[in-house]
Amino acid sequence: MTNEATYDETAEVEVIRGEPRVDPPDAPVLADGLGCHSGSEMEKAARLSGNSEMLDQFAKDYPKGPHDQPQSMCPAFGSLRVGLRMKRVATVLSGSACCVYGLTFVSHFYGARRSVGYVPFNSETLVTGKLYEDIRESVHEMADPERFDAIVVTNLCVPTASGVPLRLLPKEINGVRIVGIDVPGFGIPTHAEAKDVLAGAMLNYAREEIKAGPVRAPAGGKSDRPTVALLGEMFPADPMMIGAMLAPMGLAAGPVVPCREWRELYAALDCGVVAAIHPFYTAAIREFEAAGRPIVGSAPVGHDG
Ligand code: SF4
The missing domain is CATH 3.40.50.1980 (Nitrogenase molybdenum iron protein domain)
Structure with a gap:
């Protein structure tokens, strides 16, 4: 009989590229004291990095509450949960480690029972575009048609503000569909709307497939x-x-x-x-x-x- 606890290691955050990092000291935005409450500044950055059209569409689709901060816990939980509940769908997050920690914690609290992929970054990989390359390499490594029908990659606040271009990812690798979405706390008020972001992106993908053939x-x-x-x-x-x-x-x-x-x-x-x-x-x-x-x-x- 031992007093040592045994842990299920299978349902943890899986660091897909780079070294695991608990709290990146140089995570560009959050390290400056900005975070969920810094929507207006991150929105400005996102517009400068070419995401204006997407943010305008969010503003039309999802009316905001009295301020520009998320109106619930991290909105991205909504889309993360939608992906985690689908059979043969893998989920990968790209964002600050503290955001990913919170999201995976809550996912597992709600019984996700599977890994959440994470592509870590630092200031250098963010500004040089290496983060995008790391994400691309990760989805190539993961795209196993025996295991997955689709891989959902989600940009959280900082990569969205920096314009990490998930739309440039290949649409399909080895028959595995790749769905890239941006779910920033600025622009998506609550996790309810975040569910719509992923549901809409998947329906859009499926609609194109229907148009292309059986x-x-x-x-x-x-x-x-x-x-x-x-x-x-x-x-x-x-x-x-x-x-x-x-x-x-x-x-x-x-x-x-x-x-x-x-x-x-x-x-x-x-x-x-x-x-x-x-x-x-x-x-x-x-x-x-x-x-x-x-x-x-x-x-x-x-x-x-
Ligand atoms: S990703 Fe979520 S937790 Fe992180 S800063 Fe944005 S709203 Fe906050």
């Missing part, structure tokens, strides 16, 4: 009735209850977006109509509209309800 069929085959795609996370039993209410109308419940498996994205886009159950999914709605799907909004809640 895609994988849904796991249980295609429904013989028109389906209602359910937009917004819900409890596991909810789609069954909703399905029972839809059946007398000759409709079936479609996939829930954010999805749990890549091919559900195709089935969601193939729906008859989208029920926007949560109100935050602006980018996802844009993709459904581009696919020609009508959207039914949810009833107002809270004060308006």
